[in-house]
Amino acid sequence: MLTIIKESEYVDYDEYELVFYREPGCGFGFPCDKDGNLLPGLTDAAIENHRWALEHKEKFPYAFNEIEHRVRHCREPAIGRCRCGTEFPLENQYEGACECPGCGQWYNLFGQELRDPSTWEREWW
Secondary structure, three states: OEEEEEEEEEEEEEEEEEEEEEEEEEEEEEEEOOOOEEEOOOOOOHHHHHHHHOOOOHOOOEOOOOOOOHHEEEEEEOEEEOOOOOEEEOOOOOOOOOEEEOOEEEEOOOOOOOOOOOOOOOOOO
16 A cells, blocks of 8 residues: 655746847757856756857847746656655656555556556557
8 A cells, every 4th residue: 555645736947048049949048047057967068059159149139148037837746655665756657657666566646556567458459
């Protein structure tokens, strides 16, 4: 039996992007914080593209080094505790089911126990 210890919920994430547009939708965008500082983890190619864009202001008449703000609305999965004590997110790993990483028991996304998917009958259309 699985116990739901945190219900699934919708969460809003603020995201910011430093943009350089030749025209709407055509140019560069780099993830940044609300103050325009680039986020860590950019690839070397992205860093080089950012440097190039800063050096070529004339190429971006529509938007140059502007911060765009977006809100991403996501559903966070429920967190369950398996009978073995392992806590894990109820995420779709395989056909609407997930496996406890501790003991291997399968559950649907509502926390109901399932048989191992290898025993499921398949109907091919």
